Amino acid sequence: MLTPQGLKGKQFRITGTSYPRLGPPPRRGRRWLMLIGSLLALSLIALGGVQLVDIFTGRAKHSAAQACASARASGKPLAAPVAATSTAASPSGSPAAGSAAPGSPGSPAASGAPAAVSSTPLPAVTTAPQPQTVTVNVLNATGKAGLAAKTADELKQRGFTVGKVGNAPSALEGHVPGAAELVAGQTGAGAAALLGAQVTGATTMADARTDGSVDFVIGDGYSALLDPNAAATALAAALKPAPSASPLPGSC
Incomplete structure (x- = not known):
């Protein structure tokens, strides 16, 4: 190997098979x-x-x-209470209308004036009484003559006890757009559910009466009662309790 002049060749001669490698200096930040x-x-x-x-x-x-x-x-609620809303006892589950309804014997509207509708909805029921124990007042709020008497006869054939039969008060004539409007007190919730199953599209309202009678107010959308088999199926569906929602993870 040639060595530059001025250098001692033996002292700076590189021997062996490895060579020094030059790398970047170490960094403390890294x-x-x-x-x-x-x-x-x-x-x-x-x-x-x-x-x-x-x-x-x-x-x-x-x-x-x-x-x-x-x-x-502690007795403190975990969430704010939800205000109760009135629902129909019929199988269709339509919300109750806001118009007043006539009463029955023993109710504040026995004289024919519209009864005061309560803001408290009828309670949900899982059982219905026998038709023989239900007194129903059939009132016609449409312009079709004889519709109340015909419907009352059909309900009587199904075992219901028929009370008052006639025209609805003038305040309700032409103001019941659905098939029927059922008006009952708090004790008549089961009877209202039973009658609501007899017709499609009936709505349910509560008034201040204390007996178990129900007013069956025929509306403009009424055509006929359901046949007994269909009414029994609708009643079973109306009395079936709604499934409760499963609590979310972490909720009480």
């Missing part, structure tokens, strides 16, 4: 970033492990149950 990243990764792994332990050991469910128990013990 080391700190790697250290911080490692610590963050370890923290995330530890947090995930704790959550998995809670899931498999059931600690989360136990904490939610304790929170629900504390809320019940």
Whole structure:
């Protein structure tokens, strides 16, 4: 190997098969970033492990149950109450109309004036009385003559006890757009459900009467009663309780 002049060849001669490699000097900032990243990764792994332990050991469910128990013990509601709305007792489930309805014997509207409709809806029922125990007043709010008497005869053949039969008060004439409007007190909710199953598209209203009678007000949309088999099917559907929604995870 040739050596430049002025240098001692033997002292600076390179021997062997390895050669020195030149690289960038180490940087402290890069080391700190790697250290911080490692610590963050370890923290995330530890947090995930704790959550998995809670899931498999059931600690989360136990904490939610304790929170629900504390809320019940304090007597404070977990959510704001929802205002009740009136619904029909008929199989169609149409909302009750807002017009007034005539009463029956023993009700404030026995004289023929429209009864005051209560803001409280009729309670939901899961059973219905026998037709023989239900007194129904059939009132015609349409311009078709003889419709109340014909409907009353059909209801009587089905076992209902017929009370008053005639025309509806003038305030209701032409103001019942549906098939029928059923008016009952709080004690007549089951009877209203039974009568609502006899016709399609009936709405239900509550008034201040204290007996179990029901006013069957015939509307402009009325054509005929359902046949007995269809009425029985509609009644079974109306009395079937609605399924309750499953609580969401973490809710009481």
